[in-house]
Amino acid sequence: MRAFRPRTVLGSAASAYIQRPHLHPTPSSPVRTISGLLRRRGASYLRPSIHAPGLSRCYSIDRKSPKPPSFAFAFDIDGVLLHVAKPIPGATQTLEYLQRHNIPFILLTNGGGKHETERVADLSSRLGVPLTTDNFVQSHTPFRELAHGGPAAAEALQDKNVLVTGSDAAECRRIAERYGFRHVITPADILAAHPAVWPFDPLLADLYAATARPLPTPNPKIDAIFVFNDPRDWALDIQIILDLLQSRGGVLGTYSPLNGRADLEGGGWQRDGQPPLYFSNPDLLWSAAYHLPRFGQGAFQAAVAGVWAEVTGGAAPLRRTAIGKPHARTYGFAERVLDAHRAALLDVVPNDDDDDSKPLRTVYMVGDNPASDIRGANEYVSPAGTTWTSVLVRTGVWDPERGGPPAYEPKAIVDDVRGAVAWALEREGWDGEGLK
Numbered sequence: 001m002r003a004f005r006p007r008t009v010l011g012s013a014a015s016a017y018i019q020r021p022h023l024h025p026t027p028s029s030p031v032r033t034i035s036g037l038l039r040r041r042g043a044s045y046l047r048p049s050i051h052a053p054g055l056s057r058c059y060s061i062d063r064k065s066p067k068p069p070s071f072a073f074a075f076d077i078d079g080v081l082l083h084v085a086k087p088i089p090g091a092t093q094t095l096e097y098l099q100r101h102n103i104p105f106i107l108l109t110n111g112g113g114k115h116e117t118e119r120v121a122d123l124s125s126r127l128g129v130p131l132t133t134d135n136f137v138q139s140h141t142p143f144r145e146l147a148h149g150g151p152a153a154a155e156a157l158q159d160k161n162v163l164v165t166g167s168d169a170a171e172c173r174r175i176a177e178r179y180g181f182r183h184v185i186t187p188a189d190i191l192a193a194h195p196a197v198w199p200f201d202p203l204l205a206d207l208y209a210a211t212a213r214p215l216p217t218p219n220p221k222i223d224a225i226f227v228f229n230d231p232r233d234w235a236l237d238i239q240i241i242l243d244l245l246q247s248r249g250g251v252l253g254t255y256s257p258l259n260g261r262a263d264l265e266g267g268g269w270q271r272d273g274q275p276p277l278y279f280s281n282p283d284l285l286w287s288a289a290y291h292l293p294r295f296g297q298g299a300f301q302a303a304v305a306g307v308w309a310e311v312t313g314g315a316a317p318l319r320r321t322a323i324g325k326p327h328a329r330t331y332g333f334a335e336r337v338l339d340a341h342r343a344a345l346l347d348v349v350p351n352d353d354d355d356d357s358k359p360l361r362t363v364y365m366v367g368d369n370p371a372s373d374i375r376g377a378n379e380y381v382s383p384a385g386t387t388w389t390s391v392l393v394r395t396g397v398w399d400p401e402r403g404g405p406p407a408y409e410p411k412a413i414v415d416d417v418r419g420a421v422a423w424a425l426e427r428e429g430w431d432g433e434g435l436k
């Protein structure tokens with residue numbers, strides 16, 4: 001059994017080092033990104049050492065760092081690392097332990113609503129651990145691929161009109177534009193141009209007035225609909241989404257003559273060039289600050305499908321693309337990001353050991369939601385042959401008192417994220433010294 005005990009890589013002057021703020025400050029140029037964090041840790045300066053491609057900003061290692069092992073972790077956020085804004089005990093120490101030992105990990109959340117750079121900066125400051133976007137995937141991150149076409153998308157959508165909604169549709173528009181979508185429309189734009197589209201006083205009238213932009217044409221053709229995160233105004237969003245799914249070719253304000261044609265497949269519904277509908281997160285429930293789980297985007301999706309069933313008389317199920325955990329598309333995307341991150345870590349720790357080029361052997365998926373985190377890891381078949389092993393924590397959605405045994409069986413059930421990593425390290429023959 002290999003008892004891994006990393007040599008303290010940090011002789012002060014001798015070797016550049018894994019920049020773990022609290023481990024070893026040396027006088028040199030300050031690193032901008034996490035200086036606030038460092039100051040809190042009493043580290044005054046840091047010396048930027050080797051920066052590897054794919055390892056940007058505050059993450060650098062050197063030739064003497066421990067070599068990244070052939071296993072890694074994927075951490076869910078809500079219910080595992082944080083309860084909304086509050087760190088869960090042990091989360092910070094656990095991530096620090098992994099960084100200190102150069103064990104690759106990725107943050108994989110069904111949350112969203114902020115651009116990755118902002119969300120990671122926020123997480124870094126809340127958890128007190130320097131994090132980067134290199135190993136971070138949120139619910140809508142894979143939508144980025146759809147802007148540019150490629151394997152995930154029939155056609156590049158960057159020059160097409162897309163409707164985007166979410167908790168703050170204007171913010172979602174900004175994210176979509178940073179992903180490369182050039183013509184992004186929100187429900188507020190449509191309401192401002194066509195107030196009669198919603199025959200009631202809009203709930204968020206001021207917000208809509210403040211964020212609406214003119215439509216490119218009075219009745220634009222919408223080529224795709226994206227739900228980035230949990231919408232706030234379900235009623236308006238459902239009206240506008242279903243208007244477009246009944247339209248002729250996606251043109252706002254039209255109605256397809258094929259709708260309800262019993263002689264056509266699926267009653268002719270969604271058979272007239274209507275825009276594809278994308279949801280980023282199927283979670284019905286999630287672990288927020290309240291003592292009981294709260295409805296998530298999955299509840300909104302169910303509401304859209306419910307109204308659609310009424311509209312179509314159940315003639316045709318709602319055709320949509322849902323990503324987010326447990327969907328394989330999201331696990332595949334996350335595995336590619338994790339592999340690239342590990343490769344960057346390996347890049348800097350050259351070793352003639354030929355298994356460097358081998359893909360990850362095992363990824364431990366640590367989650368609080370059986371229906372998304374555990375099911376996703378259990379069902380994901382890695383094209384690279386990597387084994388995803390699911391570990392369920394008791395700090396989030398799942399509560400045996402309320403829900404009985406988990407609907408999807410994890411490899412292990414542990415108290416919290418630290419317990420999850422300790423369990424995995426033991427399995428990997430590590431002593432986990434410094435974690436417990």
Ligand code: G3P
Nearest residue numbers: 077078109110111283286
């Ligand atoms: O809205 C976020 C929620 O659905 C769950 O997030 O981090 O537990 O995947 P997370």
Ligand code: MG
Nearest residue numbers: 076078079368
């Ligand atoms: Mg969670």
